[in-house]
Amino acid sequence: MTLLRLAWRSLLNRRTTVLLTVFTIGLSIALLVMVEQLRQDVRQGFYRSVSGTDLIVGARTAPVQLLLNTVFGLGTPGNNISRDTLGHIEDQRMVEWTIPLLIGDSHRGERVVGTTEAFFEHYRYADRQPLEMAAGATFTDLFDVVIGHQVARRFGYSVGDEIHLAHGGGNVSLHEHEDHPFTVSGVLAPTGTPVDRNLYIPINAYGVIHVGWESGVHRPGSGLDAEQAREHAHEHEPDALSAVLVGMTTPAAVFGLQRSLNEYEAEPLSAVMPGITLQQLWRLTGVAELVLRMVAILVVITGLLGMVTVLLTTLNERRREMAILRANGARAWQIAALLVFEAGLIVLGGLLLGVGLAVGAIVALGPWLLDVFGLAVGVTSPEAWQWLVLAGIFIVGLLVALAPDIMAYRRTLADGMQVRL
Amino acid sequence: MNAVLAIDSLRFAWPGENRPVLDIERFNVAAGQKVFLHGPSGSGKSTLLAAVGALVVPQSGRIELCGKDLATLSRGGRDRFRADHLGVIFQQFNLLPWLDVVANVILPCRFSSARAQRAGQVEAAARRLLAAMDLEHSLWHRRADTLSVGQQQRVAAARALIGQPELVLADEPTSALDADRRDRFLDLLFERIDEAGSALLFVSHDLALGARFDRVVELPEINRAGETA
Numbered sequence: 211m212t213l214l215r216l217a218w219r220s221l222l223n224r225r226t227t228v229l230l231t232v233f234t235i236g237l238s239i240a241l242l243v244m245v246e247q248l249r250q251d252v253r254q255g256f257y258r259s260v261s262g263t264d265l266i267v268g269a270r271t272a273p274v275q276l277l278l279n280t281v282f283g284l285g286t287p288g289n290n291i292s293r294d295t296l297g298h299i300e301d302q303r304m305v306e307w308t309i310p311l312l313i314g315d316s317h318r319g320e321r322v323v324g325t326t327e328a329f330f331e332h333y334r335y336a337d338r339q340p341l342e343m344a345a346g347a348t349f350t351d352l353f354d355v356v357i358g359h360q361v362a363r364r365f366g367y368s369v370g371d372e373i374h375l376a377h378g379g380g381n382v383s384l385h386e387h388e389d390h391p392f393t394v395s396g397v398l399a400p401t402g403t404p405v406d407r408n409l410y411i412p413i414n415a416y417g418v419i420h421v422g423w424e425s426g427v428h429r430p431g432s433g434l435d436a437e438q439a440r441e442h443a444h445e446h447e448p449d450a451l452s453a454v455l456v457g458m459t460t461p462a463a464v465f466g467l468q469r470s471l472n473e474y475e476a477e478p479l480s481a482v483m484p485g486i487t488l489q490q491l492w493r494l495t496g497v498a499e500l501v502l503r504m505v506a507i508l509v510v511i512t513g514l515l516g517m518v519t520v521l522l523t524t525l526n527e528r529r530r531e532m533a534i535l536r537a538n539g540a541r542a543w544q545i546a547a548l549l550v551f552e553a554g555l556i557v558l559g560g561l562l563l564g565v566g567l568a569v570g571a572i573v574a575l576g577p578w579l580l581d582v583f584g585l586a587v588g589v590t591s592p593e594a595w596q597w598l599v600l601a602g603i604f605i606v607g608l609l610v611a612l613a614p615d616i617m618a619y620r621r622t623l624a625d626g627m628q629v630r631l
Numbered sequence: 632m633n634a635v636l637a638i639d640s641l642r643f644a645w646p647g648e649n650r651p652v653l654d655i656e657r658f659n660v661a662a663g664q665k666v667f668l669h670g671p672s673g674s675g676k677s678t679l680l681a682a683v684g685a686l687v688v689p690q691s692g693r694i695e696l697c698g699k700d701l702a703t704l705s706r707g708g709r710d711r712f713r714a715d716h717l718g719v720i721f722q723q724f725n726l727l728p729w730l731d732v733v734a735n736v737i738l739p740c741r742f743s744s745a746r747a748q749r750a751g752q753v754e755a756a757a758r759r760l761l762a763a764m765d766l767e768h769s770l771w772h773r774r775a776d777t778l779s780v781g782q783q784q785r786v787a788a789a790r791a792l793i794g795q796p797e798l799v800l801a802d803e804p805t806s807a808l809d810a811d812r813r814d815r816f817l818d819l820l821f822e823r824i825d826e827a828g829s830a831l832l833f834v835s836h837d838l839a840l841g842a843r844f845d846r847v848v849e850l851p852e853i854n855r856a857g858e859t860a
Contacts, residue, residue, distance in 0.1 A: 212741045216730075223729030530724050536686065537721070538790070539714020539742035541707050 213544055217551045220531065224524060231517045232559040238513030239564020239603065240571065242506040246596065247572055249499055251587040253492065256282070258586070259403040260484035262334025264464045267291070267299060267471055268453040270478035273487045274494065280311055280453040281484070282404050283321045287313055290450035292477060299454055299471070304463035307332040309455040312416045312448055315375050315387070320361055322375050322409045324416035324448070330356070332457055335403045345369050346396030349412045352440050354395035358406040360580070362397045369394050375411070375419065387419045390436065402586030415439075417446035456481075510603060514610050517556060521614040528618045545619060553611030557604055565600075634695070635798045635830040636660040636683060641692035642856075643682055652678045653689070654856035658848070660798065665824060665831040667841045670850030676834045679850070680800050683832065684717055685709040697797050714743035718791030718799040718829065723807050725787030728776035732766070733757050735775050736790045746794025753793070760789035763826075764819050781812045788820050795827040803835050817843060 221228055259281050260266075268276045269289035278284040290312075300308055309332055312324035330341055330348045346369035348356055355375075357367055367373065371394045377385040392411060400406055418439040439446070458464050464483060471481035532545055569589050579585045592600070636659060643653040652675045660666050670676050681687045682694060685701050694701045697716050704712055718739070726735045736757035740747035750756040761771055764785040770778060775786065784804055791799050801820075805813040817840065824831050833844065841847040 216741075219729050220727075531727060533721075534725065534727055535738075536710075537684070537713075537719040538738045539710065539717075539746075541710040541714075541742070543707070544742070 217548045231520045234516045235513040235560025236563030238509040240567035243568035245506045258336045263455045264458045265456040267481045273482040277487045293449045306459045307457045310451045311453045313452040324413040335401045342399040344397045344399040355392040356396040356410045359400035360406040390419045414443045417448035549615040557607035633662045634659045637695040639693040643689040651856045665845045667844035667847045668834045715745040716797045718796040720787045720801040720804040722803040726775035750794040764789045798830045801833045
């Protein structure tokens with residue numbers, strides 16, 4: 211106990227360098243933990259968004275592109291598929307539900323998705339949770355829009371507000387569908403998926419507002435007024451779709467359907483299974499993740515080297531201390547215990563500080579990440595292997611910290627009775 | 632005879648060197664005796680102290696401390712033996728700078744229960760010694776590195792003497808002091824040594840100090856290793 215107090219006093223005496231060292235290690239550990247946590251959260255976020263969908267069907271393209279495009283709104287939209295194909299899919303055995311999606315327009319930079327009631331009924335996220343309304347209801351009128359949680363939050367929209375959609379994507383749109391304002395009929399509860407950032411309108415409305423836009427820009431004098439549109443909406447059902455989400459009655463049936471759709475003769479299709487496609491995506495992003503990890507590990511090594519540097523510069527001071535302790539009867543193991551205690555405290559302090567900083571940063575940045583990237587991050591308790599990594603860093607750090615101390619101690623032995631400096 | 636220290640046919644060479652630094656046929660220090668060991672730099676004074684202090688182990692020969700052959704002790708045993716029976720004063724840098732004065736004096740009692748027992752109430756003993764070494768009350772709870780060199784050496788002497796060790800080893804403890812303070816230091820040290828009944832092995836190259844000791848030994852005369860040099 212008195213030994214611990216001696217170690218503590220010695221550390222206190224060097225508190226500035228010790229604290230800086232702890233801080234250096236802490237920062238490096240924080241980076242490592244954050245990189246790992248974000249990596250997991252990103253993956254988790256992607257899986258959350260496709261939890262109930264068995265198959266995504268779109269025009270022929272790379273599976274990853276189709277997935278990113280339809281579910282996450284990343285990348286440029288591909289070709290459309292014909293409405294007949296939807297009918298073909300619905301006719302297949304074991305198909306429980308389909309959700310048609312039509313993508314292309316935007317509102318203040320956020321995606322506007324044309325779909326049907328089926329979306330609110332069948333779409334699942336996270337652990338197969340259904341969508342819930344935070345306020346209002348789903349479509350009741352042709353010009354209703356249901357908005358995601360983030361859209362409502364960021365733009366301050368609530369049920370009853372009127373908004374204009376923009377033709378095409380992008381933040382600044384030159385062409386607005388001015389003739390057809392939409393009324394917010396409902397706000398979805400937060401999901402932590404891209405749904406939060408989307409606006410959903412009836413797929414028929416998509417067709418209606420694009421009457422007169424066939425050339426890509428609005429032809430003046432053309433188009434329908436709202437009343438006409440409501441009456442003739444069924445006539446303007448869009449004959450093309452961006453993609454169809456498919457749910458099966460038995461998951462095993464998905465393989466057969468996927469193969470048959472990929473070989474569909476009426477038009478070239480891509481049918482992808484979200485889970486498997488995400489695996490492909492991870493293989494693509496794996497290299498980048500590896501690089502990030504390597505950088506984080508290098509930073510940890512730098513932190514440990516920084517610690518060694520500090521310890522080496524205080525070596526002479528330590529030699530004096532050790533000589534005094536030995537001359538006054540401290541046994542070799544007692545001095546060793548002092549050193550282990552000190553090194554252990556520095557490394558452990560660094561680890562705790564690092565994990566603390568990482569948790570703090572994740573908690574602090576969480577809302578911003580959700581807002582800007584739609585990325586739901588959270589603090590999860592580390593997995594077994596992560597504990598092992600932290601324990602490994604602790605042991606390596608301890609050994610690295612002990613090296614200069616052992617040098618000092620050996621020299622102390624050779625010094626004999628005198629302190630030679 | 633009642634020797635605290637008895638050396639017999641001691642030979643010691645630093646690792647990696649062929650020529651021995653120490654080659655001493657016989658050297659004794661009696662209980663309570665104050666011995667002045669004189670020798671020029673490089674004559675092996677500090678090495679002898681290290682051997683007596685059991686910090687280095689001789690290649691051959693016998694060092695008996697308080698009747699115990701140091702060679703029969705394990706490494707840990709030597710450390711404990713040193714803690715129990717020896718007080719040490721260095722030339723300088725004696726104190727742990729981050730401890731206060733009293734805590735520095737008590738240090739040997741933390742490592743040796745025998746010393747702690749003989750000291751009795753260790754804090755009280757430390758205060759008594761500090762007062763006797765002429766250190767003002769106001770200094771006792773200051774950090775050791777805020778004291779002057781002379782004050783630090785007196786604290787070191789108090790520490791060497793706490794718990795009445797049989798032998799005090801002093802390695803040029805006055806070399807950093809001016810003449811006045813050196814004499815004053817020796818006066819105080821001798822008083823305390825007499826009071827504790829310890830023997831003193833005092834190493835210095837300053838022969839002027841020798842007159843005050845019971846016995847003056849010229850190291851080159853007993854150390855045959857120096858002759859061939």
